[in-house]
Amino acid sequence: MAPTVSLTCPECGFELSHVFLETPDFQGCKVCGTELSVRAFPACFQAPETIQPADLFRGEEETSCFHHADKKAVDACSRCGKFLCALCSVEIGTELLCPECLIAGETKGADQSLERERTLYDSIAFAVAVITGITISLSILGAPAALYLVFRYWKRPSSIVRRWQWRKYAALIIALSEVGFWIFIFLSMFQQGRRGTTL
Amino acid sequence: MNSVRYKRLPGRIMGFVATPSAWLAGDHILIIGGSRFNETYQRVYLKDIRALILRKKTRFIFQWPYLFLIPALVTLLSSVLATRQSAGVVAFGLLLLVIGIGFATAQFGCVLYLNTAVGNVMVRSVASRITARRFIAAVTPVIESAQTRPPETT
Numbered sequence: 560m561a562p563t564v565s566l567t568c569p570e571c572g573f574e575l576s577h578v579f580l581e582t583p584d585f586q587g588c589k590v591c592g593t594e595l596s597v598r599a600f601p602a603c604f605q606a607p608e609t610i611q612p613a614d615l616f617r618g619e620e621e622t623s624c625f626h627h628a629d630k631k632a633v634d635a636c637s638r639c640g641k642f643l644c645a646l647c648s649v650e651i652g653t654e655l656l657c658p659e660c661l662i663a664g665e666t667k668g669a670d671q672s673l674e675r676e677r678t679l680y681d682s683i684a685f686a687v688a689v690i691t692g693i694t695i696s697l698s699i700l701g702a703p704a705a706l707y708l709v710f711r712y713w714k715r716p717s718s719i720v721r722r723w724q725w726r727k728y729a730a731l732i733i734a735l736s737e738v739g740f741w742i743f744i745f746l747s748m749f750q751q752g753r754r755g756t757t758l
Numbered sequence: 759m760n761s762v763r764y765k766r767l768p769g770r771i772m773g774f775v776a777t778p779s780a781w782l783a784g785d786h787i788l789i790i791g792g793s794r795f796n797e798t799y800q801r802v803y804l805k806d807i808r809a810l811i812l813r814k815k816t817r818f819i820f821q822w823p824y825l826f827l828i829p830a831l832v833t834l835l836s837s838v839l840a841t842r843q844s845a846g847v848v849a850f851g852l853l854l855l856v857i858g859i860g861f862a863t864a865q866f867g868c869v870l871y872l873n874t875a876v877g878n879v880m881v882r883s884v885a886s887r888i889t890a891r892r893f894i895a896a897v898t899p900v901i902e903s904a905q906t907r908p909p910e911t912t
């Protein structure tokens with residue numbers, strides 16, 4: 560089976576010879592000499608889907624794309640059901656989405672498979688509590704900051720892959736004990752001061 | 759909270775700020791980049807992967823466990839100054855070991871790419887050919903079964 564798509568060298572960008580697809584052994588790129596090993600999958604031997612002129616909307620009976628009246632609809636959005644041409648539909652996993660539903664999913668963050676990034680507030684709170692705790696004196700600022708982060712973002716999901724959210728609780732415990740430490744220091748200073756004035 | 763269950767794929771880089779990793783879900787590979795405090799996600803769907811491209815490359819990635827070099831260096835230096843030989847020999851051995859490991863990882867260094875019709879996606883968590891072999895062994899059967907299974911009709 561001859562490959563229908565070409566693979567390019569990640570170093571020089573030139574097309575790799577078909578010899579690479581026959582064995583996973585390391586071989587030098589014919590152009591730049593970079594040693595590469597290629598493991599090809601069935602997707603490498605399938606013709607890429609292209610938009611045929613037949614996709615253009617002609618007949619009255621055929622449905623046209625919601626966005627392009629002159630193009631034939633090939634699919635419908637999995638969420639809202641809008642008819643879409645090959646250009647307008649975006650495949651996300653098993654779903655096919657229209658541009659509007661794609662943007663809605665991204666901004667709402669409701670759909671996990673569309674998320675692009677997450678800020679890990681629990682890690683930040685934990686780092687703030689621990690690092691300022693090491694310096695001891697800076698924890699007078701670090702502990703309230705860590706507590707703020709913990710409570711402000713308590714419900715915010717952490718990493719997409721971590722199963723345990725221990726950092727949030729660890730940051731809370733460390734910050735609270737730092738606050739306790741400072742209260743103790745101030746109380747004993749206050750008491751010493753009072754003893755000093757009465758004597 | 760997280761609806762997708764992920765399985766960690768071989769490869770771990772313990773950087774100070776960046777800790778890239780790769781994870782396997784039912785229909786895609788998730789490449790996590792960014793930093794300790796802000797993760798970025800890149801999803802490569804199994805059915806879109808045309809090839810895995812492995813490239814030999816000498817590379818050295820500084821990771822925080824290398825910081826254990828510092829106590830060895832300090833011991834070596836102080837023992838040389840105090841002419842205490844036994845501690846010096848131990849510290850020197852440790853130093854050689856760490857340098858050896860560093861050299862080996864640089865020698866067997868590689869870059870792994872997931873090739874799709876859109877381009878090559880670099881797997882940053884894989885830095886050595888030994889890890890790459892384990893990564894490839896873990897993903898090859900799932901990619902193959904995802905691409906040979908007849909497409910579901912809804």
Ligand SMILES: [Zn+2]
Binds near residue numbers: 572573588590
């Ligand atoms: Zn090349």
Ligand SMILES: [Zn+2]
Binds near residue numbers: 639657658660661
């Ligand atoms: Zn839609």
Ligand SMILES: [Zn+2]
Binds near residue numbers: 625643
């Ligand atoms: Zn359209």
